[in-house]
Amino acid sequence: MTDSLPAQKDGGATILEIGQQPDVWREIARSTDPALKPFVDDVVARPDLRVILTGAGSSAFIGEIACATLRRHLGRRVEAIPTTDIVATPRDFLEPHTPTLMVSFGRSGNSPESLATTELADEIVDDVWHLVFTCDPSGALGKAHAGRDRSRVVFMPERTNDSGFAMTSSLTSMLLTCLLLLGPATADDAYTLAAAAEHVADLQPDIKSLAHAKKQRFVYLGSGPLAGLARESALKMLELTAGDVVTYFDSPLGFRHGPKSALDADTLAVVYVSTDPYTRRYDLDIITEIRAQLGQDAVAVLSTEPLPESHGPAIVVPGLKGFDDALVALPYLVFAQYLALFTALEHGKTPDNPFPSGEVNRVVQGVTIYPMPQERD
Structure with a gap:
């Protein structure tokens, strides 16, 4: 591409x-x-x-x-x-x-x-x-x-x-x-967040390389506020690829309790690392575990600071060390959006309108709102 x-x-x-x-x-x-x-x-x-x-x-x-x-x-x-x-x-x-x-x-x-x-x-x-x-x-x-x-x-x-x-x-x-x-x-x-997002935008060639691998499964992991980010990332990939790829989200700790079964050689795991030093330990553990199972390139890591050498490389978004995770989620979202967009294009989709036949719509349709029955005395 x-x-x-x-x-x-x-x-x-x-x-x-x-x-x-x-x-x-x-x-x-x-x-x-x-x-x-x-x-x-x-x-x-x-x-x-x-x-x-x-x-x-x-x-x-x-x-x-x-x-x-x-x-x-x-x-x-x-x-x-x-x-x-x-x-x-x-x-x-x-x-x-x-x-x-x-x-x-x-x-x-x-x-x-x-x-x-x-x-x-x-x-x-x-x-x-x-x-x-x-x-x-x-x-x-x-x-x-x-x-x-x-x-x-x-x-x-x-x-x-x-x-x-x-x-x-x-x-x-x-x-x-x-x-x-x-x-x-x-x-x-x-x-500061805008500058961090511009840094992410400068990484488009690297994000395109991740998309070019055409993985069939994407797993997004994050703790606390970054769990909501993981969920949104999974939906963005699912939407823009029109369901051609399988997506999953979880917390790093929750992922081990069964969902880790989804990992295979055709999976890219994306781990959003918390800025909280305590929470970060659990993020680092799951990174090490998945890389040991599937190889270093099977995990894309976003972090506000470099990982310890023993945990492998990360995409570092500078200037945000110590920021609350809900704020860090903003530039991380830009990464997730670019990854979904470029993956969709690799799969031959049209991201502006992934469902040209109207199976899924920009504003949801077909929902009937029913009157709420009155409570009985």
């Missing part, structure tokens, strides 16, 4: 949307509305508050990446629960008498479950507030919550409403903005 950009019909929109992310993150750092902070601070000040991070598909994985970091930073009960779970069994997840901040993520806000989740929260929960992150001002979710006293809608830069099939810049822009408004991230952090 050559190093030239793919044609627009193949993946031109997707590669542009991946590549624009460093610049988008800088724009977000400059333009996040400070008027949102008083609303957030007032709601979060409630000691009994419950925060639910929700979305569908990749938007749900934003919550999985951010959840633990926000829990530590806010000192509040924070949970990541997909809209698809809430809509299917709302009374299993929504607590009527617990004050709740519902944080919703949606690229377009037009997925049927997105609006239904906020409506169910309004119906079931006595005290509920909404913080909506979306990329489409004309989307149903943003329109529904615009101007409401207990809602705030945060729109991402217009260009993040990705025209490609898979969420790329839309996902990272919503994650970063959430971590700026609710978490520990600062504008300076956003600039």
Whole structure:
């Protein structure tokens, strides 16, 4: 495969949307509305508050990446629960008498479950507030919550409403903005992360070499916030290759309990190494174990610092040592997106539209939202 950009019909929109992310993150750092902070601070000040991070598909994985970091930073009960779970069994997840901040993520806000989740929260929960992150001002979710006293809608830069099939810049822009408004991230952090993502973009020839091997299985492993990253990475590869490759995600410790059976000579394992020194030990152990089983080239490792010599090489993303894993996930996501894109092209797919016959759609279709039956006395 050559190093030239793919044609627009193949993946031109997707590669542009991946590549624009460093610049988008800088724009977000400059333009996040400070008027949102008083609303957030007032709601979060409630000691009994419950925060639910929700979305569908990749938007749900934003919550999985951010959840633990926000829990530590806010000192509040924070949970990541997909809209698809809430809509299917709302009374299993929504607590009527617990004050709740519902944080919703949606690229377009037009997925049927997105609006239904906020409506169910309004119906079931006595005290509920909404913080909506979306990329489409004309989307149903943003329109529904615009101007409401207990809602705030945060729109991402217009260009993040990705025209490609898979969420790329839309996902990272919503994650970063959430971590700026609710978490520990600062504008300076956003600039540092943008520089790290540019470093990842410079590694495209190396990422193409990984894709050129045309492995049939990809296993993504990460702990804590990086477990959500692993899940999103696996989905991105599955989506852009239209299911031609088998993908799996897990934590390094969980992987040994049966799922390790998936490893074979046609597998590439991608391990995201934590910045936490304690957690990092478990990441290093699984790297050593898989390399001993399948060979050094069977594992691609992303780390913020070089590995000890005994553990083999890593792709080092500089400037992030000591950053929280939820922040480190942002440039790591850029790596995962490029790997999925180039692998899809190697398999002859069209990443901008991997399902030209419409079996899977950019915005989910065919979902019927049913009215919730009233509880019996």
